[in-house]
Amino acid sequence: MTKATKTGKAPAIRAALGMGAALALAFALTGCDNPAGGNGGGGNRGNFVMVSAGGTHTLAICEDGRLWGWGQRSGMRLGGSPTQTNQYNPIQIGEHDDWVHASAGNEHSFGIREDDLGRRTLWAWGQRQHGRLGLGALSAGAGSEVITRVGTGTDWLYVSAGHEHSAGIRGTGTSGHLYTWGNGLNGGLGINPVPTSNNAPVRIAPTISDWTRVSAGNGFALALRANGQLFSWGNNVNARTGQNSTTGNTPVPRRVGTASNWASVSVASSNYSMAITTNGELWSWGSNSQGRTGHDTTSSNTVEPRRVGTALGWESVSTGTSHSIAIRAGSLYGMGSNSNGRLGDGTTTQRLVPTAVVF
Secondary structure (H helix, E strand, O other): OOOOOOOOOOOOOEEOOOOOOHHHHHOOOOOOOOOOOOOOOOOOOOOEEEEEEOOOEEEEEEOOOOEEEEEEOHHHOOOOOOOOOEEEEEEEOOOOOOEEEEEEOOOEEEEEEEOOOOOEEEEEEEEOHHHOOOOHHHHOOOOEEEEEEOOOOOEEEEEEEOOOEEEEEEEEOOEEEEEEEEEOHHHOOOOOOOOOEEEEEEEEOOOOOOEEEEEEOOOEEEEEEOOOOEEEEEEOHHHOOOOOOOOOEEEEEEEOOOOOOEEEEEEOOOOEEEEEEOOOOEEEEEEOHHHOOOOOOOOOEEEEEEEOOOOOOEEEEEEOOOEEEEEEOOEEEEEEOOHHHOOOOOOOOOEEEEEEOOO
């Protein structure tokens, strides 16, 4: 995992693949030199090194380790007072400069901080209903919370804020154990018997200890192992889990297909998923509505992973509610709904296959 560095050349921007089309946003961020409307004074903070787009708010980390956010502020999505106003320009979240990872969900957020001793702690803020913040008794019931540490762990590698549940990885090096918490309906927590909710992180799939990435969506999730295998669990509606089923739930992590060359994955806040293989192929599955899966169709569902076109060289992909943005050979491509011009191709025409973004 790339760490935000306080000095030196900025690493390439990376997107936290959870909720929303973060990749398109990444290319709109030009630097953190006292972003307009932000706080914390002036000065050169360098470049942004990661970005995460949630339901109605966005988080980004600058290379100096400071965390910034903008968008809807209600419910403490940006970590401060529960104001109903919107934040139209980036504002610094908290006063720390050791953030290395962040994830914006539908109404809640997470961040990971790393101190000088390499201890990585998890922090949560925003809407706490269904235990999605993982704060134990503090997570119970409706309401929201300011930035609060999650448990006492110092080995958090990755976190993903979904719609009403969350997932994270703890361990050393680049892989570790998988944890989930929040709303458990439809099997989204990967636990059987299916709990209504869990208000603190619970380890799942205890026999596996080499998880590298996890992406939480709306009632389901996907996770990658170090050996390139892909797993999914949760709500099977629209075949979003890729388990060749459109009904019922997959209550515990189950392998998706037989491939062992998956490199990255992104789940949408709605009902489809996309992934990239180690040789640069783009794959998708789930609802084909509005062409969001890129399979040149808007009907029915793609029940198992299916390759999108024949192009190679796909580098990353991020899924929104009804559209997707992917990068190939340094260029942006969009597919799915184009209402409000969300695909960036200069039109509002729905795209059923990857279409180049126009600058």
